[in-house]
Amino acid sequence: MKCVPRKLWPCATLLALALSGCKMGPDFQQPAPPDVTTYTPDPLPAETTASKVEGGEAQRFVAGADLPGQWWQIFHSAPLDALIEQSLKANPNLQAAQATLREAWENVYATQGGLYPTVGLNLSETRERLSGVEFGRPGTSSVIGIATAELNITYNLDVFGGTRRAIEASEAQADFERFQLEAAYLTLTSSVVLAAVEEASLRGQIAATEAIIKAETEELEVLQRQFELGGASKAAVLAQQATVAQTRATLPPLKKQLAQQRDLLAVLAGQPPSEQPGQRFELASLQLPQNLPVSLPSRLVEQRPDIRAAEAQLHTASAEIGVATANMLPQISLTAGAGSIATGVGNLFSPGTAIWSVGGSIAQTLFDAGTLLHKKRAAEATFDQAAAQYRATVLTSFQNVADTLHALQFDADALNAQLAAQRAAGASLDLTRDQFRAGAVPYVALLTAEQTFQQTELALVQAQASRFADTAALFQALGGGWWNRSDVQFVDDRGIDTFLPPPVAIAVPQEKKP
Numbered sequence: 001m002k003c004v005p006r007k008l009w010p011c012a013t014l015l016a017l018a019l020s021g022c023k024m025g026p027d028f029q030q031p032a033p034p035d036v037t038t039y040t041p042d043p044l045p046a047e048t049t050a051s052k053v054e055g056g057e058a059q060r061f062v063a064g065a066d067l068p069g070q071w072w073q074i075f076h077s078a079p080l081d082a083l084i085e086q087s088l089k090a091n092p093n094l095q096a097a098q099a100t101l102r103e104a105w106e107n108v109y110a111t112q113g114g115l116y117p118t119v120g121l122n123l124s125e126t127r128e129r130l131s132g133v134e135f136g137r138p139g140t141s142s143v144i145g146i147a148t149a150e151l152n153i154t155y156n157l158d159v160f161g162g163t164r165r166a167i168e169a170s171e172a173q174a175d176f177e178r179f180q181l182e183a184a185y186l187t188l189t190s191s192v193v194l195a196a197v198e199e200a201s202l203r204g205q206i207a208a209t210e211a212i213i214k215a216e217t218e219e220l221e222v223l224q225r226q227f228e229l230g231g232a233s234k235a236a237v238l239a240q241q242a243t244v245a246q247t248r249a250t251l252p253p254l255k256k257q258l259a260q261q262r263d264l265l266a267v268l269a270g271q272p273p274s275e276q277p278g279q280r281f282e283l284a285s286l287q288l289p290q291n292l293p294v295s296l297p298s299r300l301v302e303q304r305p306d307i308r309a310a311e312a313q314l315h316t317a318s319a320e321i322g323v324a325t326a327n328m329l330p331q332i333s334l335t336a337g338a339g340s341i342a343t344g345v346g347n348l349f350s351p352g353t354a355i356w357s358v359g360g361s362i363a364q365t366l367f368d369a370g371t372l373l374h375k376k377r378a379a380e381a382t383f384d385q386a387a388a389q390y391r392a393t394v395l396t397s398f399q400n401v402a403d404t405l406h407a408l409q410f411d412a413d414a415l416n417a418q419l420a421a422q423r424a425a426g427a428s429l430d431l432t433r434d435q436f437r438a439g440a441v442p443y444v445a446l447l448t449a450e451q452t453f454q455q456t457e458l459a460l461v462q463a464q465a466s467r468f469a470d471t472a473a474l475f476q477a478l479g480g481g482w483w484n485r486s487d488v489q490f491v492d493d494r495g496i497d498t499f500l501p502p503p504v505a506i507a508v509p510q511e512k513k514p
Contacts, residue, residue, distance in 0.1 A: 023164050023165055023322055024161050024326045025161075025319065025323070026321060026322070028318040031301075031311065031387075031390060033297065033298040033300075033302075034298075036398075037296070037297060039294075039401045039405055044061045044063070045409065047059060048412035053419050053460070054283060054464060055283060055288050055415070055464040055465075056412075056415055056419065058290065059288070059292050060290060061292050061294050062293050062294060064294070064296050065294065066295075066484065067475060068481050068484060069481045070485065071481050072192075074289040074475075075193070075289070076287040077281070080193065080196050082279060083192060083265065083269060083279045086269045086277070087268050088185070090270025091188055093184055094184055094185060098181060101177045101178055103177075104178075107170050107174070108167065108173075111167045112167055114158070114167070115158065120151075120153075121152075122148065123150075125146070125148070127145040128143070128145075128146075129142070130143075130144060144343060145344050146343060147342050147344055147348050149339050149340050149348050150338070151337065153335065156332070160325075160326040161326055162322070162326030166319070168315075168322070169315075172315035173312070175308070175309075176313055179306075179309040179312060182308075183305035183306055185482070186476060186480040190480075191264075192268050195261055197465055198465070198469070199258060201464075203280075203281070203282055205458050206254050206255065208457045208460075208461055209250055209454075212247055212450075212457065213248055213251075215450075216240070216450060219240060219433070220237070223236055223237045232443075240447075283465060283468070288471065289471060292471065292474060295478050295479070301394060303479030303482075303483065304478075304479045306397065307397055310390040313389070314386040314387055314389075317379070317383040317385075317386040318383055320379045320383075321380055323379070327372055328372045330363065331363045332362050333361050333363075335360070336356075336358050337356060337357045338354075338355070338356040340355065341353055401474070401478060404473045404477045405474070407470040407473070408474060411463070411467045412467065415460075415464060415466075418463040421456045421459070421460075422457055422459070422460045424456075425457075426457075428452070429449040429452070429453040
C-alpha cells in the first residue's frame with residue numbers, strides 16, 4: 001500500500017478529523033412518557049347508560065384497544081365517508097400543509113450539501129491592447145489575449161459537527177412539518193364529522209319545531225271554533241296565536257344555522273358555498289359506535305400529532321445548541337484549484353500552461369464581545385422553552401382525553417334524563433289538552449304544557465347529537481389512528497420518511513406502527 005506523501009500529511013490529518021469528528025452539543029433523548037396509567041381519577045364504568053331512543057345505545061370503553069385508521073367509518077354512514085374522501089382530495093389547507101412538508105425536506109437536502117465539497121468551474125478569456133510607452137518604446141503597440149480554465153474545490157471540514165447538527169435540526173423541522181400535516185388531516189376529518197353531526201342535529205330540531213308548530217296550529221283552530229261557539233275567550237285565542245307566532249320565529253335562526261353548516265361543509269370539501277355537497281345528514285342515518293377504544297397513556301405521546309410536533313421542535317432546539325457550540329470553535333476548510341492559462345483559447349492545456357493550488361485555512365474568532373457565547377446561551381434557553389412547551393402539550397392532551405371521557409359518560413346520563421323529561425312532558429301535554437277541551441283546566445295550563453314540551457323536544461335532539469359529537473371528539477383526542485391508515489404512504493420517492501395524503505401519495509412501503 002502506498003504511503004501518503006509527507007507534504008500532504010497536514011491535509012490528510014484534517015480530512016481524518018473531519019470524517020471522525022465529534023458533534024458538539026447534547027445528543028437528543030426522546031422524553032419519557034408521563035408516569036400515569038389512567039386519564040381520570042376514577043375508573044371508567046363498564047359501560048355508559050343506555051336509552052331507548054336513536055343514538056341511545058350503551059357505549060363500552062375498551063382500554064388499550066387500537067384506533068382504526070379511517071376512524072370516521074365507525075358511524076357507518078356512506079354519505080359521510082364520501083364527503084371526507086372528497087375533502088381529503090380537495091381541501092386547500094391540507095394541500096398547503098403538504099407543500100410545506102415538501103419544502104421542509106428540500107431544505108434538509110440543501111443542508112446535507114454542506115457535507116460535500118463545493119466544485120466550481122471558471123472559464124474566461126480577455127484581450128488587451130498594450131501601448132509601447134509602458135515599456136519605453138513609444139510608437140509601438142501590441143494586442144495580447146489571455147485564456148483561463150480553472151477548476152476550484154472548497155471543502156469545509158465538519159470537525160466539530162456543526163454541519164451535522166444543522167442537518168439534524170433541519171430533519172427535526174421536517175418531522176415537525178410532517179406532524180403538522182397530520183394534525184391538519186385530523187382537524188379536517190374531525191371538522192367534517194362534527195359539521196355533519198351539527199347538520200343532522202339542526203335538521204332534527206327543525207323537524208321537531210315544525211311538528212310543534214303543526215300541533216299548536218291545530219290547537220289554535222280548536223280554540224277559534226270554541227270561541228265562535230262561545231266556549232273560549234278571545235284572550236285565549238290571541239294567546240295561542242302569539243304562541244304559534246313565537247314558535248314560528250324560532251325556525252329562521254335554525255335554518256340560518258343549517259345553511260351556514262352547509263356552507264362550511266362545502267368549503268371543507270374544497271368547493272365554494274354555491275356548490276353545495278350532495279350529501280345530507282340526519283341523526284337516523286348515523287350509527288353510534290358501542291365499543292370505544294381508549295389508548296394507554298404511555299401510547300398517547302406517540303399517537304397525538306401535536307405531541308409529536310412538539311417533540312420535533314424540542315429535537316430541533318437540541319440540535320441548534322450543537323450548531324451554536326460548533327460556531328465557537330475553529331472553522332477549518334481545504335481549497336484546491338487546477339487549470340490552465342494561455343495566450344489564447346486554442347493554446348489551453350498545451351504543455352507549460354498548467355496551474356494548480358492547494359491550501360487550507362483555520363479561522364477562529366478571538367474577540368466578538370461575547371456574541372457567539374450569548375447565541376449559544378440563547379439556543380439553550382430555546383431548548384428549555386421547547387421542553388416546557390412539550391410538557392404543556394402533553395398535559396393538555398391528557399386533559400382533552402379526560403374531558404371527552406367525562407363528556408361521554410354524562411352525555412349518556414343526560415340523554416336518558418332528557419328522554420324521560422320529553423316523554424313526561426309529552427304525556428302531560430296530551431292530558432292537559434284533553435282537560436282543556438273538556439273545560440277542566442284554564443288555557444294558561446295548556447300554554448305552560450306546550451312550552452315545556454317544546455323545550456324538552458329540542459333538548460332531546462341536542463342530547464342525541466352530543467353523543468355523536470363527543471364520540472368523534474374522543475377519536476380526535478386520541479390521535480385519529482393515522483398509524484393504521486391505508487389511504488396514504490409514508491415514504492417519498494427518495495426514501496425519506498414523510499406523510500403525503502392523496503393525491504400526492506405514491507405506492508411505496510408504509511411506516512411501521514409507533
